[in-house]
Amino acid sequence: MTLQPLWPLWALVLVAGPIVVFCLVQLARQRSHRGAWVRRTGAAVALVAILLGPSVVDRTGATLQTNAEVFFVVDRTGSMAAEDYDGAQPRLAGVRHDVDAIVDAFPGGRYTVIAWDSQATRQLPLTTDARAVKSWAETARQELTSYSAGSQVDRPLAALETALTGAAERNPNNVRLVYFLSDGENTDGSGSSADAELASYAPLAPLVDGGAVLGYGTAEGGRMRSYDGVTPADQAPYITDDANGGAEAVSVIDEVTLRTIAEQLGVTYVHRITPDTVEGFTSGVDLQDIAGDGRREEVLYRPILWPAAAIALGLIAWELFVIARAYPTRLGPDGFETRRPGFGRASATRKVGAP
Known part of the structure; x- marks a missing residue:
């Protein structure tokens, strides 16, 4: 006991x-x-x-524990719905596959998710609950089309800086891995430009020990279905381009921007067009070296x-x-109040108003 x-x-x-x-x-x-x-x-x-x-x-058991902290930075803008991943799947299907596989590659780590569309938000704080991250990835959807305000790949920079800085202050000896998942497209509402003026991720490089920038999409591009939160995905109409006479809009990957971000963070860039293994950009981190035997005893x-x-x-x-x-x-008709007897006490009556 x-x-x-x-x-x-x-x-x-x-x-x-x-x-x-x-x-x-x-x-x-x-x-x-x-x-x-x-x-x-x-x-x-x-x-x-x-x-x-x-x-x-x-019961007792051994659970895997490491000091790897994995930061997922996920693009949820409308272009991530472009249907040019693994044939005609939306790019977010690739994101779901890769987030799930990366979590499996770092069992016992801590994970956080920062997503951006019209604004950047921290979807999950650092947690050891791998199921929560996988559940988030499974339900991740593009932003509502009616609320779309363009796409800028430097939009999550401030949120990522805050997360990395806080993690480094709390646990300076931990290993921080950043996985940036996007198509690299920059849209200002009237067009796209690979030469857009973007804030640099280079100041964050000293806080990053590894990871990768994962690029989704093709040079040919893909059409994007709109999203209103109600209509089933396969029944939603395709997004049109008013500047192009109302023709169906096409989104193409911007690998120049994605490679630039990878260089700034000091990580590798990987083009993801099919659900291949993630070993090429996760196996470089030696968990045994990070956490010794990687296990601790847990008593329930x-x-x-x-x-x-x-x-x-x-x-x-x-x-x-x-x-x-x-x-x-x-209260009796004679004006007397009757009390029930307590333990060891007889019943008692008294005149209401009497002392």
Whole structure:
């Protein structure tokens, strides 16, 4: 048997401690009501016992733990819906595959997701919950077409800088890996330009130990279906280009921009057009070297709360029963109030308004 407190010990001392002390003091002072204070003290002690979390070992095991921190920077702009990945799949299908595979390549790591469309947001804080990252990737969709405000690949720069800086301050010895997933397209609302003035990612290079820039799309480009959050993807109309006479818009990959970002971050650039293995840009990080044997023992406990809970419930029910018996029940026609007898006390009547 061991204790796994449900509250921090300081909270138990500050909140539960005074309650128990008060009951003990009243038990010592209230000799004429000792039975009642024994009951109340017992209930308080039982509740404290519950909060202390008496537990037994359920099972033990070894879980993989590393100090690798993986930062996913994901493009969710409308161009990522272009259907030129693995045939005619949207580019986001490639993103889903690669995020899932990269998570599997770094078991026991910590992961975070920064996504951008019209604005950059941190979708997940650093977490060891690989399932949460995979669930996010599985449900990731392009931005709502009606809210699209163009695409700039430097839009997530500030959010990534904040995340990397905070991680470096908290755990300076951890290894930080950045995976930047995008088609590299820069759209200002009226056109695209590979020569657009973009803020540089180079200042972040000292905070990055590895990773890759992953590029999606083809030089031929692909059409993009609109997204309104309601219409099924295969029934949504294709986005049109008003500047081109209303013809279906086509998005092409901008590898020049993506290679520039890779050089600035000091990582490799990889063109992703099919769901191939990710080993080429994940195997360069030696997890054994990062985390020694990479494993730690994990002990899981099973709380045993029902004995104390049963005692507390019984004593509280007893207290409520006593209070209910002592409460006035009726007013007779003669103006007298009748009380139910308490334990060891006969029933009593008194004239309402009388002392």
